[in-house]
Amino acid sequence: NERKCRVWRCEDEVGGVEMTESGAQLFARLEARRCLKDIEPALFPADGGPEHGEVVELHGTEGTGKTELLYHLLCRCVMPAAAGGLEVEVVFVDTDYSLDMMRLVSVLDSRLNAGTHRPAPSVLRSCLARLLVVHCSSCSQLLLTLHFLETSLSSRPSLALLLIDSISAFYWLDRCEGGASVTKQEEKLSKCADLLDSLRRDYRITVFATCHAIRRNYSGQSSSSSSEFDRPYLCRSWQRLVNHRLLCSREEGTSNMATAAEGSEEQRRRQVFTVHCTSSFSSKTKSHRSSSFYVTDGGVKLI
Amino acid sequence: MVVLREGMCPGLDADLVRDLRAADVKTVEDLVSSDTEDLAQKCSVSYRALFAIRRVLLAQHTAFPVSGADLYEELLSSTAILSTGNSSLDKLLDSGLYTGEITELSGGPGSGKSQVCFGVAVNISYHLKQSVIFIDTTGGLTARRLLQMLEAETSNREEQMEALQRIHIFRLFDVFSLLDCLYSLRTGMLQQASVGGGSVKAVIVDSVSAVIAPLLGGKQSEGMSLMTQVAGVLKTMAKDFNVAVLVTNHVTRSSSRVQPGLGVSWRHVPRTRILLERVEKAAAVSRSSMRSATLIKSSRQLCHKTEEFDLQRWCHSEGPSAKRKLEDMDS
């Protein structure tokens, strides 16, 4: 372990943190990383929340509540324990440039204020300080950034969640640049997936990633056709990584774009989103769980 | 991917680049991903030297994390809300176009998308005294129409001319020209355009579907890739330069459902989306200038809210207080 420690010491200089420690200390520190098993029990199969080092994929088309769900989970992580949060740090890798800070803050704010006593304004700030945001504009930058983040992972034991929104952002770019060869098309994302694999193993960090469906969800028809839109299309090495797959969809029949109408408050309340979770365990067994939620101004409310 | 070149960072000389190439390490990614110790042996260079090179290259090419608290503070101080000049639309948009975001107007032919774009451009340049970049991909823009709209606002010829000077027009009819334009705006033109008084606060693309739609359906991946790039450069431009981006899109109709065009992958690009439709009066012989606007995507407002407005009367009662900082809103 001698050399490994040397590596970390050097890398930490890049991150601006000077530190030395023994392998035993390191081990203790990694052990201390908070487990996110109880991040949102209602979403996952009984007793099956994400363990240390597990990968969760949120899959769905636009307008199926993915973003809201993501912010819900994010808030739970950064909120102080006193307010019912997990009080851990989160790295948000924003590849879509879609992080809506205003929305996130309003969700966070309403959840912090949900308690009996109003928290001080500094609480909101300290919650946000637990969030690290990084924007990536290409798959190769994502790869380099993940390499760079290794420093933060090793030096911050309270960092428990790596969030990637979205892992599918560069899919078409890579496909086009790869030409006719599928291996070439998938090369970059495969490299990222391999790196993620080693990061989660070495640092026991939990990874959440969103994935945009690239096919239309022709729901309203039978469920047989909906298998078309939820089919995984990203590279093999990513698929192998995923332990829990949350499939988001919108319950039809309440509203669509053409039939906009009066009573919108009611309607939005009634707009129910469904999440179907499939968890795979090492023993090759799978378990499922379906849950529903609706969205209010204050964020996700699970039913 | 960035190809390794001599002189990219201290210590990376021509010999080392050649040796690395021989070890099949051609790009920064290759170097960063490979085992440093192993590679040092292969290229007969000291571990320390190679490690230093790796560290510098990584720092050069990574994206740096920012604390959410800082990001929020920065956002609070920099975000502006630009009134569209139309009270109905402002109501749907929660007081106007937000800088840093993409807002989309979807609608069929003749639903008033271009008219709304003109109105927004005129309002921002005349009332808010800020510059606007207007990218016309359909040939629908005429300066005469902008002048007409300005004439309704003021009879002062000089003010009209000043406002017209703050609207910078690009006419581009294919996706590559659009990308050329957007990338060159990013690398400096945005500041250039603001020299004439007032900074660029809005970029309008009317319409984005006109240049992208011809690419879709054929050689899939290239069209999708170009669409992703247009989306990406618009989003980063909105964020990094703190401008409001307004785009227009057509709609597709299947049976009675109206969907925004360009397919599912475009769907999540705009943060806010408004559907424009003609208000058809059953008995009217002459065509009405009434349009309905329905909010169909928003993170701030309840969706499926509809407002009606008259295209002929681009309301202008808001006055100079229309531009507000976000902080006032929050309190």
Add this chain to the structure above:
Amino acid sequence: MQRPVSSLSLSSCVKVKLVGAGFQFTADLRHLSPQQLSKGASLTQQEALEVLQAVTREGGSDKAAGAGGSSASMTALELLQKEEEELRSIVTFSSRLDAALGGGVPIGKTTEVCGAPGVGKTQLCLQLAVDVQVPPCFGGVGGQVVYIDTEGSFVLQRAVDIAAAAVRHCSLLVEDDEQRVAMETFSVDTVLSNMFLVRCHDYVELLAELHLLPDFLSAHPRVRLLVIDSVAAPFRRLFDELLQRTRLLNGLAQQLIAMANSHEIAVVTTNQMTTRVLGAQSQLIPALGENWGHAPTIRLILQWAGSQRLAAIFKSPCHVDSTVQYQITTEGFRDIDQSDQPQSKRPRMHNDQSAAGV
């Protein structure tokens, strides 16, 4: 943010090779010589040269922009001056329609004329093909016309009749020497010799013709009008392959507007009407689908109302939607005589000058 190589206007196989060789961003290519690049990315010298040209063009536009002289950009004020000085409209010989359109069919835009068979679409096209040649001293643009006939509906005798009427009309207006001189070269013969007629039988021929047209227009800089009568006919055969049709039409639309803009010509297309069934109701709408509806800048719908012919501006970014009445005479497309028209049917366009804002 760096610009990816894949956003350059190059053939996709060249781009794949570049990226495969590790050149993902244009910045990686800037410092290279063609020899280095052709070796590094296994391209031919020619391809390497094209790539570097595309890269320097991109870099060059930055500099042009820095000097404030990028050709693509202008302020609205500059555009206004250009519109007032250079871009004029082609009169229709119906003063009411001209007024509703703000002076006629605008140059630099695309205009679509939709209508049922026999309502006068081709008549209007022929009229415009003659009108575009009216000498400037009579308020015309003195141009030439490219007339693409896809339905075989171009009737020479009608063109002769309309041309003769237009020549007669102008000769009656002669007041000064300039106009007298202009009339010497404005005759039925010259009018016909300034019409470049193209017959296309299917969409392949039409697309091929449009592909070659920019060169033709560069060689004939006096052309001010392109007529396609009609767009709908050649695409009718593609009705089963809706996706392909939509894509081809989308591309066609951009080609037309690009041509209208860069060669300063007016593009006039015609389209048929089709029935859309909405529940129990049926509605007559322009053919070729809703997507195509975005293509023309201005959409004019010609329709029957009893025995009257009406022209309605359905879509236009610069005009009020309005409806005017017209007639087709032996002389061509004309206003309906004032006396024939009941007072209640007076078109709304008389208000639009005064109606503030639009």
